[in-house]
Amino acid sequence: MADTYANYADLAAHNTLGQDYLLSSRIVAGARGANIAIHGGAIEYPTTQLADYCATALNSSFYSLQGVISSSNSALHISSNCFDEPGVSQVLRTAEWTVSWHGTSDSAVTTYLGGLDTELGTAIKERLAGAGFDVSPPPPEIDGKNPLNIANRNLRGLGVQLELSRGLRESFCLDTDSAQPSIAGAFRCTDVFHTYASAVVAAIAETWPRSRTAGGRSSEPEPAGPGMTGRVL
Template sequence: MILKSVCSFLSSIRLIVCCCLIIWIFAQPTTAASVDIYHNFKELRSNTVENVDYKIETNVTDSDVIIIAIHGGKIERGTTELAYALSSHNDYNYYSYIGLRRKGNSALHITSEKFDEPTASEMVSKSKTTLSIHGCSGSEEFTYIGGLDTELGNKIKESLTKYGFTVLDTPKNMAGISPNNIVNKNMSGLGVQFEISKGLRTQFLSGNNDKLKDYVLAISEAVNSIQIEATP
């Protein structure tokens, strides 16, 4: 009888542990697409139609800063809008690869380390400062900051915090520290990667212009302060 009770107790414990593990796994923040269908842009272009499945939007200025959203439009919603707002406010260069499909836009996702669309590659290679805007899951409002440009990244963290935004420690899988990541393929070899939660991006798209404006102002202050410090 005692043995039966012990076995029953252990089974209950195992069930609880398994349930907690499953909940933990699904609660972890991830990017919009965990497995890519296409390994590079050439492969994607051969299997899709430009201006039907996707489009590329750019604006070239005389700035040495570029803002990119390589999973824009309906792939990671809100990233194109933020990239455009940030570049427009400062007259930075702007690039966005935009998913247009009514559904199934996650299939258009190409990971940052393999994103080699020619226009994006050329524009980034000519920039000194690169900011790459991405979206991650999470109903709460937060931002992860990664990339190899840790000096600018830390400035941006401080500025966002000052403006009342939450910046969390970045998970390793979103750190953006690979030299092959397009954000780090500029003239300095250093870039800043943003991973912005769905909850915060939803606010940007909800008509809450004050929140989007404050976010743009926070980043702008940090980027422009670095540029002033670098001026001889």
């Protein structure tokens, strides 16, 4: 289905910031990368919470646009190749790696892993598989291979796009009502959420330790962030 809005200016012209959608970001000094969710809130729930959890655990930068309309938040979806809200550019302008969190509408329980960062993508795939999660090759329309994809618009031009199926995302939430879109609102997550997010955190931490240089990995990877079990966003 075609997007309602061609870009952020189009969305902003027809919706009210703070009423229909929210923007959240944290730029962490010295952070090597960023976790982002441009279809957050109730657009593709709970991608905001996943990006925030992983960013906090890794002390990475964070960004999310969150749909908070009472219904039909899917209308706020802007294609990853066209997403140009200025705040995300500020977050990504110093990022060497990016993980971009998304959701699909199918009932399968899988992750479609795409993007141009094959090194980090492979590490995430291996960690997820090791934790018991299915990872599938993405169909072309969500493969994240376009250089204009927001996941790839960092310093290296390489990012990872995680497309989580609806069936998988539903296993992360104790609340069946996904109309709790705000990062500021309470989010009651399951142990599956923590297991999944911790696997992604571990993959990023081992691939991008703090001491890594542009030429390759450090021989002493930085440990993943705190377990944070039971954390409520």
